[in-house]
Amino acid sequence: MGNRHIQRALVRALVAAGIAVAASAAPAADQAMIDARVKIFGPENVDAATGAIKKDKVVFSWLGHISGAVSLMGRVIMLDTYVPRLEVTPGRTPFVIKDLVDMKPEALFIGHGHGDHADNAVFIAAKTGATIYMTPEACSTAQTALARMKADPFMQADPFFAIAQATTVTCVPITTAGSTPGTQVVRINQLEPLVCINAFRALHSVSVPADPDWGPVPVVDTPDPRDPTLFPPGVSLTPPANPANRQPGQQDVRQGNGPGGADELNFHFTLRSGYNFTLLFNNSVGAMKEGLGSNWLNGTPADGQRLLDLIRNLPNTDLNFATLSSGNTDNNGWRDAVYWAQALKPKIMTTGHAPIGGALQYYSGFLNHLQLMEQPRNAWPGFPRSQWPIVRNHTDPTDILKPELYSTGDPYWLNPEKAPKIARFCS
Numbered sequence: 001m002g003n004r005h006i007q008r009a010l011v012r013a014l015v016a017a018g019i020a021v022a023a024s025a026a027p028a029a030d031q032a033m034i035d036a037r038v039k040i041f042g043p044e045n046v047d048a049a050t051g052a053i054k055k056d057k058v059v060f061s062w063l064g065h066i067s068g069a070v071s072l073m074g075r076v077i078m079l080d081t082y083v084p085r086l087e088v089t090p091g092r093t094p095f096v097i098k099d100l101v102d103m104k105p106e107a108l109f110i111g112h113g114h115g116d117h118a119d120n121a122v123f124i125a126a127k128t129g130a131t132i133y134m135t136p137e138a139c140s141t142a143q144t145a146l147a148r149m150k151a152d153p154f155m156q157a158d159p160f161f162a163i164a165q166a167t168t169v170t171c172v173p174i175t176t177a178g179s180t181p182g183t184q185v186v187r188i189n190q191l192e193p194l195v196c197i198n199a200f201r202a203l204h205s206v207s208v209p210a211d212p213d214w215g216p217v218p219v220v221d222t223p224d225p226r227d228p229t230l231f232p233p234g235v236s237l238t239p240p241a242n243p244a245n246r247q248p249g250q251q252d253v254r255q256g257n258g259p260g261g262a263d264e265l266n267f268h269f270t271l272r273s274g275y276n277f278t279l280l281f282n283n284s285v286g287a288m289k290e291g292l293g294s295n296w297l298n299g300t301p302a303d304g305q306r307l308l309d310l311i312r313n314l315p316n317t318d319l320n321f322a323t324l325s326s327g328n329t330d331n332n333g334w335r336d337a338v339y340w341a342q343a344l345k346p347k348i349m350t351t352g353h354a355p356i357g358g359a360l361q362y363y364s365g366f367l368n369h370l371q372l373m374e375q376p377r378n379a380w381p382g383f384p385r386s387q388w389p390i391v392r393n394h395t396d397p398t399d400i401l402k403p404e405l406y407s408t409g410d411p412y413w414l415n416p417e418k419a420p421k422i423a424r425f426c427s
Helices: 002-016 028-041 097-102 121-128 136-150 301-313 335-344 359-372 418-426
Strands: 057-064 067-072 075-079 107-109 131-134 171-173 185-188 195-202 264-271 278-282 319-323 348-352 390-392 404-407
Touching: 028 057, 028 067, 028 097, 057 319, 057 348, 067 278, 097 121, 107 121, 121 131, 121 136, 131 136, 131 264, 136 171, 185 418, 195 418, 264 418, 301 335, 319 335, 335 359, 348 359, 359 390
Parallel strands: 075 107, 107 131, 131 171, 278 319, 319 348, 348 390
Antiparallel strands: 057 067, 057 404, 067 075, 185 195, 195 264, 264 278
């Protein structure tokens, strides 16, 4: 008994001195999670002993393109999972796929099934147990990708990449297959009781003729020609088509071709505490004026108007993680992004999806298009400068893993209009 009392007294003394007794013996897997979260969310936001992330904050970390790692009151998710220039070792992209696995996200919200959004999702889910949320069409393609990875001899020969034959991936289909955009709003309970999530089918970008209200606004992508020299390519994670040219460490964890490529989903998150901070994620935006998308080629203006009315009626959006890329920039510049922002009226837009080396061109182009459409014209009601969002542009690679921190208790997010909308969409 005397020895036990001595041991307890020693533990109390160590704790009082600020020494973390148990943390020093943390399992290797837990330490890997801690290290990954510190890298992705920043040491100032992660408990170095447990890997827990601040529960009174929303922490957003851009991963490149239109993918983000997000902690919502300590719950870790990903918005899209594709990473441009993902390589075997850190290079231009300062992390590798193992970091995304070790981060242990609990859910992956995929805007649509194209590879530059859905790649890596199945692999991350297979390794972590994370739930994937996609359209039913894209879920079907995800299961095909899982079967391919299980049969891939290169993956199965690598202890980290190998996927056991009994492994399953949970992909939750959101909306009915082939349904009309904006007609179904689906509640997702993944983060309850902390966060209310709504999802709906939307329009993927598409090219339409020049809008007569504004005339042709063609965009020619002009990425910085110095980029390949400033950031020389390393060894891509994705192997080449010819197996003879394959290099050590390369593995194919892509989504692959299949149904659901362009079928667009948007996700809206409402925190249930503080000032009900809200986040909307859209990785594409269609031709709202015409009601057309590459996933909805026979649409009408009523289809676009229905979507614009829907996002106006959602709990007022504080942060919009939004694309600045569009299949319509060839003829109409950033018109569709302005239509979107005018209806949504987020306080902050944090952006992505610009071509590598072209982020400043897309940022300045979007700001110029806001000015072009500031005043009313014909049926366009105008978009006064006082209503514009703060635009936080992302440039690859300088803004990758630069966490943005949003305090849920900041009265900046207070908006009396939220309450009845939350009652409607989150009750």
